[in-house]
Amino acid sequence: MIWNTSRINAEKVNIELWGYNETGEAYSANWEAEWKYLYTVGRDVPNSGVFSFTPQIAQKQYSLWDLGSMRVSPSSKQDGAKDVNALWSGAHAVAWHLEEAFRKDSAGWALEKCINWDKEEKAMPNFLMEITDCPCTLAQARADTGRFHTDYGCDIEAGSICTYHPGSVHCVRAIQGSPAYGAGQQCCYDSTGAQMLTGDSIGGSTPDRGHDWGVPPYKKPPRVPAYSHWKYDVISFYYCCLWSDNCEYYFTHRPSSDCRTYRPPRAAAVLGDPHFMTFDGVTFTFNGKGEYNLVHSSVHELSVQGRTEPMKSENGSVVKATRLCSVAMREKDSDVIEVRLGEKKDELQVLMNQQVLSFSEQIWIDLKGVFVFSPKPTNVTVMFPSGTGVEFRASEGVMTLTVLLPHDLHNHTRGLLGTMNDDPEDEFTSSNGLIIPSNSSAQDIFSYCAGWAITNETSLFTYDSTHLLNEYYYAPKHDPSFIPNFSMTEDLEDPLLEPTLNLCAGEGASFCKYDALSMRSLQQGNATLLSYRSHTSTKKALEPVQSCGWLSPPNNGQKEGTLYLERATVTFSCNNGYRLYGSQERTCQGDGVWSGQDTHCVADNTLAIVLGSVGAVLAVVVMVIAIVVYTKKQKKEAMKLQGDRVNYQQHASHL
Structure with missing residues (x-):
């Protein structure tokens, strides 16, 4: 055993074994978890951080404890004392302390x-x-x-x-x-x-x-x-x-669950200066300053709100473009989680109900109605019980947001990230139900987006500084005085133009060029391009896949192939002495049904046995028919003979 000695404020420690069990009738009111001190393995051990021992056969009553943990605690405390400064191992099987039966025949x-x-x-x-x-x-x-x-x-x-x-x-x-x-x-x-x-x-x-x-x-x-x-x-x-x-x-x-009923979520994103990629695949740029509804759904009472602020160039001057700087969210009566850009570049800060959370001791925090995962300062993922996931990544001073929604929110979303219903033509639906065409001008899209500004009454945000109070709480939720550049002019005399055009190629090129030229930064353009490509990769990964479900090998045979998705093929064969009936090869079809017929392996002598049995049955049937025919013939002849006798007697009486 090894442990961190600085965590135990003692010169000597005790090493204890604790057991875990669950007693009472399963899923009933008397079902209880039991956590019990069993015995001490080492006493007055130097707090050196290292200890080893040879397990001894414990008393028989300990064989009831299949799992537990080791505890390292100060020797000044009594054995099994609770609520003391101590270190615990993780859960593990404790078969090493069990009875002789285990050692003789494990x-x-x-x-x-x-x-x-x-x-x-x-x-x-x-x-x-x-x-x-x-x-x-x-x-x-x-x-x-x-x-x-x-x-x-x-x-x-x-x-x-x-x-x-x-x-x-x-x-x-x-x-x-x-x-x-x-x-x-x-x-x-x-x-x-x-x-x-x-x-x-x-x-x-x-x-x-x-x-x-x-x-x-x-x-x-x-x-x-x-x-x-x-x-x-x-x-x-x-x-x-x-x-x-x-x-x-x-x-x-514990059989595996396959994926025949799995339905992947839909993804939307906000990235760069900022650019939007909706659930139905529409892309646009909105450089407004304010606080807006990104996603709202009455189903699960989900609300995701975004705050934007003006960007600054490397020399500190304000640029006519904005960035997503904070996102606040809640589902039903969950804790309110807010993720925002921190004071340090590319660092994200997480708040729960307006209080800052620390991830220095752990990377996973389970809160009321929400999980938060932050493996490093630049990455945060928020997960709600509905299956909604909200991901954040910070790079080059900009926050990238990805929202993943489960299928049951289909046709039940509103906000800047659109109506998730597979119809890109109604993606720009305003809060009062009006629809503008998806090919509208940048200025018209800007006006439409401004209509999704939140109110102080509906806001989930934290206003914990004078700046935030003045700029967002006491100011209009959409700042009409901030007018961005709706497009970037490609000046041939601009020394940044050629490297920008070389960098920004393929899908996402327009977003990349806008950010690189507006921010005067190739790094900014490259970060936007990488975020765009990451989102398209996520969407591709989440494309629906058709499954036909698991196929079992036939009795007395084998199968080759363990992939059960569309166009996958599984091949069957039989053991020696058996003959294959049904389909030797089956392919997963687009409708989720396997081609061909069920496969069986039949013993070679089974057919002979069957034919022999059929022959025997036929022989019996023939015999029965012969007996019936013979009997009918005999009966007919007997009746004819009886009739002849009656006629003879009648004829004799007349004589």
Whole structure:
């Protein structure tokens, strides 16, 4: 064991083992989380930051504790004392302290544990029907940041060390727990970007009864962060898969969810000076100064507001262009989150309900109705329960905003980022319902955008300085005195023109040129171009993909191919001694249905047996028919003979 000695204010420490368990009837009022001191491994140990020990066979009662944590605390405190300055390890399996049975036959011991877990799972409610489906591709999974977040146990950015999902290069977890049971979803992908399924590999995606990050109320099972997940989803994987070869038990209760019902979010962006890219793909520039509605939706009561301010050139002079400098947002009764440019260049500041948040100790903060993730000062992602994601990136003194909206907000959005309904012709719909053409002049678009200014009564912003009070709170929410340059003249005598034209080529060139020439900065133009390309890459990654769902190999046969998306082909073959019936090859079609027929492998001697059986049946049928015919013939002859006798008797009586 190693630890940071500066965190413990003591010369000597005790090393303790604590156990975690959940008791009572599952999902009932008496279901409780139990956190208990078990015993001390080392006492009066020098606080050197290093300790090692050889596990001893503990008393039998400790075998009931499958998982727990180690605690390092000052020796001056009693064993198991609570509310003391201490360091804790993460949750882990504590099989090393268990009974002799584990040491003599670990696989047999693990199988017994696996079977007991299987019985417990069968008695619990099925949570699989309420969890969200996985994204179809790795690209979708990494781009859908409003609903999914990197699983730190399998992160492609950290080298893809995927202990529990061999063969995967990256996994993500659903950010929100499921509605009723607080369950989690995990989705894993291979090096080709395809989703891995447990039907094909032990490294496949697996859902979780206990969400790894917990679900409010966090003290109630199975919603306890980390520990509930370990109890129901991790330690059981040890028992069934890692410590014994019985994964079929585990995957019966934790099968992969495929992506047949997954619907990717839609993305819109604000970047540069600032330029807008709406949900339906319309692009325009709006250099107004003020505070505006970017996205508003009555569904989920979502509001995202943006503040813009005039730009300054490198020499400090004011430029006739603006930048997005702050964004405030809320969903239903969540905490209000505001992200704004900080005092240092390319640094973002995050406020919760007008108070600054610090990310010096952690990069992930779970608040009321919202998650905030900030891995570094230039990057912030805000996630709401609806699946809405709001991303911020700072570069060259400018904030880039990306908003990701779930499909259920389709046709339910208003604001500068447009109406998300696949119709670019109504993207410029004003707050009073009037529509201007998408090919309107820059001046007309400017006037339209000014109409989306917020009011003090609806504002979510923080006015914590004299400057903000004077410039935004006591001033018009859209400053009519600030008139920007609606276009940039390309002066052939301008020494910056040629390098700008060389830099700004292809898609996004007009935005790049505007920013480079207005700001007199190639760096500014390049930052805008990179942001534009990043957004187009995100939109491409989030394009819908058709899935036909998992195909199983036939009994007594194999399949080749584990990709189940449109145009993917799966090929089947049979073991020796078996013959293939149905389709040898099936292709995923655009309607989500596999081509061909179900595939079966039939033993070579089955046909002979069947034919022999048919022959026997036919022989019996022929025999029965012969007997019936013979019987009818005999009966007919008997009746004829009886008739002859009657006629003879009648004839004799007349004589």
